[in-house]
Amino acid sequence: MKSKKILCLLAIVVCLFFPSIGFAEKNDTINSNISISTTNNSTQYIEQDSKENAVTQSNEKTTTTSSTMEQEFYDENDNGSSSTETFDMKNDTISTTDKVKKNQVKTDESYIDNTNYGKSRSDLSSSANLRQGVMRSSIYLPAVSASNPNTPRKDFIDVSSHNGAISVNEYREMMKYGVQGVIVKLTEATSYRNPYAKSQILNAKKAGLNVSAYHYSWFTTSASAIKEADYFVKYAKELGLGVDTVMVNDLEEPKIEGNKYHSQNSLSFEKRLKENGYSNVCHYFGASWIDNGKINTALLGKSKIWAAAYFYSITTSHKYTHLGSWQWSPRLSFPGIKGEFDISADYSKYFTKPVALKKGTSVILKKDASYFVSGNSISETDRKKAYIITGSKVITGQNKIIYNLKGLTEQVYGENIQVQTSSFPYISLGKTVSIKPTGNLDIDGNVIVIDDKKKIYTIKAVKDIPKKYASIRAYQLKENGKWYYEADIQEQNSSFKQQPNGMSFKIKSSANLFYDGTKISSNAKKNIGVITNMKLIPKKYNSIRIYQDSKTKKYLYESDITPLYSEIPRSSSIVIKANAYYYQSGGQIPSNYKNSAFVVTDMKNINQKYNSVRAYRIRNTNNWLYENDIIYQTSVYPYISLGSKVYLKQSANLDYSGRKIESSDRGKVFKIGSVRDIPKKYGSIRIYQDSKTKRWYYEADINKV
Structure with missing residues (x-):
């Protein structure tokens, strides 16, 4: 016992006077500012930055140049004490000292995410080399083996050029550990393409994995988001990725973190992808961006969010289950396969379950398709031939979809069909159409003659065809029975309302040519015309109608005229405008006539004046009004003759004077004693007087017996 006590005392003396023996002095190591703190409940990433540092081995009195990192963390089993470990990556040495942390109690939600972890998914950033093995493995996050069962789900990996070529057999080996999908980096900004993407995608498909794609984003505005989306789509199409592919916006670049419009810009990126046919879009962010409010997950759709958050302690617990998926480690290795991979759990099954194409999608069978499901x-x-999808079924556990196609009794696998899209809208049966001036050949190869382009037709039938001349459909025309490519057919729709004969109009200042091709003079644009005839024409200059002027007999495109006033029938109700001043027949209009209603008894043509070519006489006077000074008003209620028996509707509320109509008055029959026109109110342009009570009621409130 004495000898043991002596040895213990000697050991204490040695430690007091020679503290450097067996340890690397902390002061001799230059910090890399990587600090990870953990408590009994959590892990917190504080800051990191890897550097090449000079480490002085004080006990050996020699200097070694190496990359070092200092990491501070709480041991899960201690009670508030912490240890600091300095890693010399070249010599693989660790020196440890203890110190006490104060005010560092964290929650279970503390993590290290991709934006703070010492690696970059960017191929344009200067720190991109941190993705390489030696730097990546040195970060003090636990390495995870795919053979370890005590982890979150290993649903899918994501790869880039940093992962290099991956063989079919390697992918299949990964599938043994539960991997069902792979997301391949295609592009970055508008200047980088992953040179390994083609082989990474092809081999993954051959292995039976579900393949998605991601774009590393740098956009800071809606406009730049659209440009990057177009750049992404272009490469995706070149690589043969169908429109059913899940496309990911990878927004994590630290240099643009401060932008305030990440969510809105991401939405512009998504919208542009959808405009290009790719309707399955997801978004990848570091969890800190989400937790700190930089990302509006509700706006983008929580089920479409893929969050990155790396926890110090790997357990079977799943985090961020309220989102679509969670990237839980960047350090997963597979036995027999070189390198480490990002691994994620897929909650919403966007990346592990094939997304079925929608019913009604036009497809063709691939050239190398050999067998039906049977x-x-x-x-x-x-x-x-071309086909339309009528139904689909996902084969559980095989990442395959079986499709039913219109026109085929056999079922086909999804990998044997190719989606074809069109920029032309579908035209329904019975719609009026014309052949475009650029049309050249019908689908039988016959030349389309000029006379056929001058006619109007009706759609009789439609069929899907293998894409040709940008068309995936052909339309049969009722009038001649011929089939034409959809690219050569235009629907006869117009944004201009059809105008009746008798409508006065002015020619727009932008108008250039009459329908016959003669030039419209400046004087012609000063004159007011009246429509005397209308014809339908094959769509031209956004017009499907032309109108004939009653005076010149010339036809004008509907897009070149501005309608003024329609001809008002005799006995119609009109209101004199508040700004009307003189009668056409001479004399000033009394102020009490303005905003009052009258009945027209006659009409005459006049020389153009005040934008008017007609004048109207009002009942019981010889006064004529310019058409520019009156408002024509109509009613859905028929005129009721004097002496007719009527009753008040149950919905009637107020009489014309504003007096409330009692319930006892409703339903009572009375005779019309008088009728008067009023400016339109409550849908009424007339009021009727009860011959006994002399009260006036709106025409909308009475029914004829």
């Missing part, structure tokens, strides 16, 4: 051979004739 095992029967696909013929060359089958490949020359």
